[in-house]
Each structure stands twice: as C-alpha cells, then as structure tokens.
Amino acid sequence: MTSPTSTTSGAAPEPFGSTSGGTGVERWWLRTPSGARAAVLSLGGTLQSLSVPGTAGGTGVELVVGLPDVAAYEAGGDFFGATVGRFANRIAGGRFSVDGVEHRVPTGGAQHALHGGESGFDRRVWEAEEVPGAAAVRLRLTSPDGDMGFPGQLRAEVVYTLTDVEGGAQLRIDYLATADAPTPVSLTNHAYFNVDGVGSGTVEQQRLRIAAARYLPVDAGLIPTGELAPVAGTPFDFTAPRRIGERLREGHPQVLAGQGYDHCWVLDATFGAEPAEPVLVAEVTGAGGRVLQVLTDRPGLQFYSGNFLTGTTTDADGHPVRQTDALCLETQALPDAVNQPAFGDVVLRPGQRWRSTTVYRVLEAGALSPVGR
Template sequence: MSTSPAESGSSAGSGTGSVVRTPFGRTRRGEPVERWELRLPSGASAEVLTRGAALHRLRVPDAAGARGDVVVALPDVASYEAAEGYPGAVVGRVANRLAGGRFTVDGVEHRVPLNDGPNALHGGAEGFDQRVWRAEEVAAAAGPAVRLSLRSLDGDMGFPGELVAAVTYALSEGPDGVVLRLDYEATTTAATPVNLTNHAYVNLDGPGTVEDHVLRAHASRYLPVDEVLIPTGELREVAGTPFDFRSPARLGERLREADEQLLRAGGYDHSLVLDDAGTGEREVVELTGPRSGRRLRVRTDAPGLQLYTGNFLDGAWRDLSGRPVRQGDALCLETQLLPDAVNRPAFSEGGLGGGLAGAVLRPGAVFTTTTSFVLDAPGA
C-alpha cells in the first residue's frame, strides 16, 4: 500500500486539507479494506473505500450550515459485499449493460458472464466493484487527493488485454462550493472496450425520498431501451417526453407517468445524451434538494449520463443509522460513454464519443475522462 505519511489513524496534509487512512475491515476472502478520508479545513469531507474504489461518504453543509451526508453509505465491508446495486463503486471494465454479454473487437467475439438477465452489467459478476484497489495519497492543486489503481489481467471476465485502471478523487473548496473531482484513466495491452463511472447513490436531503428533488439536464436526446433495458439504437428527442429536463422539473412529477419507457424500467434507468459532446468538461446537470437547500452541479467531458432512480432498491440495504434504503430514496448520476457502444458503432461516431477514447481502447492510447461534483447551498 501507500508509503505516504497518511498511515492508519494518522493524517497528512497542509492548509488546504488533510488525508486520513484507517482500516475498514476485511473482505470474505480476507483482503484488508481501507477507508481514506479527505478533509477540508471547513469540515467538509469525502471518504473513499479501497474495495470497489467506492465513494463511501460525502459530507457538505446544508442551507443552515449543518454538515450531512449526500450519498448513501453502508456500515461495513460485509454490507457492501451483500449489497446488489453497486453502492458508491467505480464500475468496469465496461459500465452499464452489454447486450447478450457479447462484443466483437477486430473480428474476434468475446463473452462476459451474464449477471443481469440476458446481459452483462457493469463488467460482469466479478467487476471492478468487487475488487480491492491499491490506494496512495497524491498531490493536488487545491486540496487533498487519493489515487486508486487496479490491474485487470488479460481474460478477466472475458475481456481481452491486461488493463490498468485508476481513479483519482480530489476534494477542494472555492467560490463555487465544495468540489469532488474524479479523474479516470486506463491503459491496455490489447484492444478492449472500456467505460468507467462512479455509481454513488445521491440524496441531497439525507434519508427519505428524492421525489421532491428538482433536476435540470442539458440533454436534448435520450436512448430508449428494449424489454431487457438495452438501448434500441435510436437517439430520441426528449421534447414531449418525461425525459425532458432541459427546464428544471421535480422528479416525482415524472416518475409515475404512463410512459412505456418508464414502465419498462420501473422508473428512470436511461442514458441521457448530453449536449455539446466533444467540447470538453462542461456543466451538464443541476440537482436541488428542497429540504436541505443543497445544490449539486455535475461537470464532465463524457457524452452520456445514466439517470437511475434506484428502481431495484427493496429495503435490503441498511444505511449507517440502520434505516432501510428503498426505491426512490436515492438516485444515480453516472457520467459515461453511451451504453453498449462497443456493439453500436454509431454511438462512438459523429461526436458522440465526446472526444474520449471511444468504445474501444487500444495499446499505446490512454482512456481519460473527468467528472466533478460541485456542491453548495445557495440559500445559505
């Protein structure tokens, strides 16, 4: 593990913040899991686990100045291992669904174990969310940061090439609010699809429903899905649909509309095709929690955002207070390449690749993408 000064139970840092590393338990395989906490002088903080490179906690002020969690956190390693739904994890090698668990690269078909009905989801049954990543403190311009890395061997879950993936979490604070920045990168020894994202479950108001949250998204199109939630290939205009968030809208006003797509997914589980793909990092989403007054703005260079309203949450999870987490208690804003892009070349063409590495990463190239979560409370 890291040779930084941030040894277990101690901290390191400067006037811009500190890093604290502590044990968090062991996996069922006996692997030690660590928790790395990024602290700012204001008291805002983020906690990251080495298992799954997961965002465990993110504590920021509300409009009254009280700090609280805005992501769902589970109490221990066993809870994360038992949880279906990828809480907080970095998912890969390929986020989202691969149709039939199959893809072809350079004329060779590869298969990924099915773990979502007839599809492979988030890298297969033993995806990156199930792995213990290596962590080290790194220097960042404006605050504390930790870099987590993982080596995925050739043939891992059926994917070709040895892939080295990394994500750096950096926490800072400025005039815009508290900023948690995630920088992803990956290299490979053979051509392979790559699509990395974070699967944190967000509730800006703390425990309770997100149906009163107000969402705005800079997305003029979305991807309709078939009966098993694979994109049909159509890039449909959002105008006149429940997927039109170009003007702010309360989530609860849309969730129960008699829309075939919402009924098919049990809510939102769709990719919004973000405007201005290929232009670099830009603000794509604004989410507001009415009870707390907190606002989350998402900035990314990715071309897509999977909006997921926790449709499969059934109360099996218990948060840090022991409260069950149910459908509608949190949502995910997963910035990424468009789903199943390796099987749909059109999704990586015409600028939809967003200037990223595209659906397939090749030796000598570096997959990079960045997303920032900017949190403030404008009414404070």
C-alpha cells in the same frame, strides 16, 4: 456516518475490515478547511461518504448512501458508490466483438452483462495512496487479460480530489486507463445521492435539469434500441428544471420499461465532442435550495431513480434504503456502445491513454449563479 474528528485538511487512511477472502480494506478520509468530508474505500474504489457542513454548520449533511461494513458491500448488488468497469452499464447478451473477434462477459445468470460482469471492478480491492499536497487519494488496479472476458491487460487509475469552492465544495474524479491489447473501456462512479441528506426521504420532490435534447429508448432488457430519441413532449424532458416525481408514474412505455428512470441521456455538449475540461451537464436542487451539479466530458449520463431499491439494505446510519430514496447520475459512454458503432468508438488501443473527468459540485442555497440555466 462518524468520521475522525481531526480538522486538518488532507487525506488519511484507516482500517476498514477485510474481505471474505481475507484481504484488508482501507477507508480514506478526505477533508477540506470548510469541513467538507469524503470517504473512499479501497474495496471497489467506492465513494462511501460525501458530507458538507450545510448553511448552519454543525456535524455535516451526508449526501451519499454508504453501507456500514465490508460484508454489506460484498453482499449487495446495487453498486453503492462503486467504481464500475471495465465497461459501465449494459452489454447486450454479454457479447461483443473487437477487430472481428468475439468476446463474452459473464452475466451472472441475467440476460445481459452489467457494469463489467458479475465480478467487475466494484468487487476488487484497489491499491491506494495519498496524493501529496491535496485532499486526494489515488487508487490503482490491474485487470489481467481475459478478466471477465475482456481482452488485454488493463491498468486503471482513479483519483478522488475534494476541494472547497465558492459557496460549497466539490469532488473531482479523474480516471486513467491503458491497455496492451484493444479493449472497450468505460469507467464511472455509481454513487447514490440525496441532495437533501441521506435518510431525509424521497428524491421525487427534488428538481432535476439535464442538458440533453435526446435520450436512449430501451427494450424490455434495458438495452438501447439504437434510436436517439427527442425528449420533447415526454417524461424524459429535463431541459428545464422539473420535479423528478412529476411524471415518474405515468404510463409512458419507456418509464414502464425501467420501472421509473433508468435511461441514458445523450448530452448536448459532449456527445461527438471531446471537451478539454468537464462541462456542466446536470443539476439537482433540493427542497432547501442546496444544488448538486454534475460536470463531465463523457457523452452520456445515466439517470437512475433508484427503482429497484427495496428497503432490504440499510445505510451506514441504519436507514433502510427504499425506492427513490436516492438517485444516480452516472457519466459514461453510451450503453452497449461496444455493439452499436453509431454510439461512438469505445475501444482503447495499445499506446493510447483513456482519460475522463467527472465533478460532483455541491452548492448551498443562494450560492448558484443563473449561468447555464
């Protein structure tokens, strides 16, 4: 993906076309002194690009699957890089109750509601502005009472900040929401990553570690059964680094249910806790040693191995995006928590401020210390 040639650190917008309804879309480029770059679209609060110079410098290595234009984002249903909400992941039957009152989220003809309904936050154009003094952009969205069936007016804010760190760069995503009536909230980012570079092929040979001794088994509709099951002895055990494809094609019933990995891991450090700062919960290591670290304060991590990517979508550089060409590591509340109280309270009430932070940190080969491994 080609970006402006300026070497100035900071944030700058450019036009990125218009929606089918005629609303203009901006693309914001974030740059650091090292040459790391990110592109954020006002459409969907979308992370379109994250590139790093790489060990040999040069034009940069693209790590996030981005689409070429607004029409591609409007046509797609795979949430490439989008901010999803009001409630990430699945809600059983598109139904939930708050304080004894039932609410329904449109399912778009599917069995369950996904990522906030058929016209969720990924379909909206957010207001965007520069954050002074940083390579950062702030996006704001007001979701009215009854939007996709959710109660109360919700004001949401997402800030993307790109910085250099020792050995690499990191993208920090800070979320904030307030509401004037009780409503469930769980925002996340749905970026598809390939730590070896987008277009380099499958992620199956990359090694994944997730700091979680439990995961959520699902039914045929990918709704959690309610069990917090141990990963030990299953293909879901990534407590030590393991090749993603090592057990991807085994006949385990849960792998078959998701046609691969499409499950939520219950994070050891954050489930039932409220850490003041995000903690390291996952790492992906590529063939050349580059590492993507995920830090969060959320209780769950949805690992999706790109099972339903069919090659019919092409990325911004013309590569067809196929099954296991990229993966998602979505930090979030546990899926269907609106209907399963044991998964934690996910209702935001008037006077409260819902906050969350996720960090995607990219470290080049040799830069990673063994701490936390």
